[in-house]
Amino acid sequence: MEKKRIALLGHRFMGRAHSNAWRQVSKFFDTPYEPVLQVVCGRDQKDLQQFADQWGWAEVETDWTKVMARDDIDIIDIALPTHLHAETAIAAAEAGKHIFCEKPFCNSIAQAEAMLDVAEKAGVVHYLNHNYRRCPAVFQAKKMIDAGELGEILHWRGAYQQSWLLNPNHPIDWKLRKKTAAAGPLWDLGSHAVDLAHFLVGDFSSVTCQTTQFQKRRPLAENPSKKGDVEVECSALMLAEFTNGAQGTIETTRYASGRRNRHTFEIYGTGGALTWDMEDMNRLKFYSEKDPRETAGFRDIMVTEPVHEYVKNWWPPGHIIGYEHTFVHAAADFLRAVESGQRIAPNFADGVRITKVLEAALNSSESNARVFL
Numbered sequence: 001m002e003k004k005r006i007a008l009l010g011h012r013f014m015g016r017a018h019s020n021a022w023r024q025v026s027k028f029f030d031t032p033y034e035p036v037l038q039v040v041c042g043r044d045q046k047d048l049q050q051f052a053d054q055w056g057w058a059e060v061e062t063d064w065t066k067v068m069a070r071d072d073i074d075i076i077d078i079a080l081p082t083h084l085h086a087e088t089a090i091a092a093a094e095a096g097k098h099i100f101c102e103k104p105f106c107n108s109i110a111q112a113e114a115m116l117d118v119a120e121k122a123g124v125v126h127y128l129n130h131n132y133r134r135c136p137a138v139f140q141a142k143k144m145i146d147a148g149e150l151g152e153i154l155h156w157r158g159a160y161q162q163s164w165l166l167n168p169n170h171p172i173d174w175k176l177r178k179k180t181a182a183a184g185p186l187w188d189l190g191s192h193a194v195d196l197a198h199f200l201v202g203d204f205s206s207v208t209c210q211t212t213q214f215q216k217r218r219p220l221a222e223n224p225s226k227k228g229d230v231e232v233e234c235s236a237l238m239l240a241e242f243t244n245g246a247q248g249t250i251e252t253t254r255y256a257s258g259r260r261n262r263h264t265f266e267i268y269g270t271g272g273a274l275t276w277d278m279e280d281m282n283r284l285k286f287y288s289e290k291d292p293r294e295t296a297g298f299r300d301i302m303v304t305e306p307v308h309e310y311v312k313n314w315w316p317p318g319h320i321i322g323y324e325h326t327f328v329h330a331a332a333d334f335l336r337a338v339e340s341g342q343r344i345a346p347n348f349a350d351g352v353r354i355t356k357v358l359e360a361a362l363n364s365s366e367s368n369a370r371v372f373l
């Protein structure tokens, strides 16, 4: 099988998830290429070498600009803090590399549009990793909506709740600084929720958003004996209207006790309803207005049958899959897009769409006004 050589930028949380996906993808999916884990980039040489040895990367590099200049690298995989996405993705596209980029897409609409423009002009495959689209249950929800099972969609209720900032001593890292993260959970978690709303409902026409700060000062990561200002919101609530007339809400927080990674949606239409929760990601709950009154109720669909998207590549029915599988699915679809030259979704155009909604929400919270898109 022909090989495609990958350079991974970033080697902590997402670096692990991506390495795992590249290692597994050709074992479980019929891919047109064999991905080669060629070089991993990061800042700390010692950590990096340990990571490379553990995950099977052939080389390490502390200067990402060097990998862009290499002819033997086909794919740049960006798993860096958000403020570095624009610079690295633009350099990758200019060097003719295909791009697998983590979310949130970038820090501003201006950056988003520049990234899309350069990637399109270069003719490279560009993918934005909103991996929850690739949960089989989410894919099944999309299929049912497209088949008209929900009728006309009236309500979207999205929530992404975590709790890690309930620890008052959690230090200020890149996720709590405006320059590196653009915003707080609105950007980090809200980008996923907006992507799923785009996927399952459609475009937004207006947003109204309120943000709150529960803890303004925290220890500094670089010197925990000192405290600094938290520069981003702690929680954000958004009201939304969609161009198709549906109404929605999106709730994002890092302060929801007991909620570790609760990413959920509820969709209500004239013909029925669908609900999903990432913490129970193999199930979809479906209510149909067509069911007889006597027995109507939410059905529990286990999305683990070979007929469900991606599932036949894994285990027999009922043998559930998890978070990491969504990255393998993304890697498989990405390699197919590289072969066919077809667009993969979500891509940088979706990144622009999502960034516009998030920036409108931030503007709304700052101006105390509804913002139209």
Ligand SMILES: NC(=O)c1ccc[n+]([C@@H]2O[C@H](COP(=O)([O-])OP(=O)(O)OC[C@H]3O[C@@H](n4cnc5c(N)ncnc54)[C@H](O)[C@@H]3O)[C@@H](O)[C@H]2O)c1
Binding pocket: 009, 010, 011, 012, 013, 014, 015, 041, 042, 043, 044, 062, 064, 079, 080, 081, 082, 084, 102, 103, 104, 129, 130, 131, 188
């Ligand atoms: N799709 C998901 O489910 C998901 C989940 C978590 C994080 N993410 C995204 O993944 C990205 C990375 O997040 P993370 O949690 O892995 O962050 P992290 O802080 O754990 O890791 C960041 C990595 O970037 C490296 N880095 C920072 N500056 C660098 C530079 N100038 N040059 C080279 N390397 C540099 C660090 O050494 C580290 O390896 C973010 O965009 C984040 O939003 C996505």
